[in-house]
Structures are given as C-alpha cells and as structure tokens.
Amino acid sequence: MAKITIKRDKCKGCLLCIEVCSGKVIVLDGTFNARGIKPVKAKEGALCRGCGMCVLMCPDCAIEIDE
Numbered sequence: 030m031a032k033i034t035i036k037r038d039k040c041k042g043c044l045l046c047i048e049v050c051s052g053k054v055i056v057l058d059g060t061f062n063a064r065g066i067k068p069v070k071a072k073e074g075a076l077c078r079g080c081g082m083c084v085l086m087c088p089d090c091a092i093e094i095d096e
Contacts, residue, residue, distance in 0.1 A: 031079030032095045033071045039091035040068030046083035046092060052076065055083060 033054060040062060046055050046069055054077045058070040068091075071077070083092050 031077040033077045033083070034093045034095065035069055035071060036091045036093075037062045037068045037070075038064065039089045040066065041089055042066040042068055043088065044069065045086045045088070049082040049086045051080060051082070052078045054078075 035055075037058070041064070042057075044057065047057070052075065054072055054075040055069050056072045058068050060067070062068045077094065079094055079096055081094055084094055
C-alpha cells in the first residue's frame with residue numbers, strides 16, 4: 030500500500046481530492062492551517078491504493094504519494 034502525505038499549509042480546502050479518492054482515504058480536517066483554512070488529511074488507518082488521482086487533481090500540489 031502507498032503512503033499519502035498532505036502539506037497542510039499548501040492546501041486551500043477545495044476538496045477536489047476527496048471527490049476523486051476511490052478509497053475514501055482523504056477527509057476534511059477539523060482544524061485550521063496557517064492560512065486559516067480547514068485542509069484535508071488522510072483518514073487514520075485508511076489504506077491508500079496509490080492511484081494518484083488526488084495528486085493529479087490538487088491545484089496546489091499539496092499531496093504526495095510514496096509507494
């Protein structure tokens with residue numbers, strides 16, 4: 030399984046990644062980032078399939094996937 034990393038301070042909370050995540054790994058975080066926006070986060074215990082759709086969809090390049 031892949032490991033997903035989300036750069037909280039780059040995320041603008043557009044939620045596009047949540048829409049394309051087939052494994053429902055990405056969810057909205059309940060806390061604010063440095064920009065005053067609620068970013069997304071990887072759901073605790075969820076397994077990323079490594080499809081890369083979230084990386085392609087993110088307009089801010091805030092998501093990375095490591096195989």
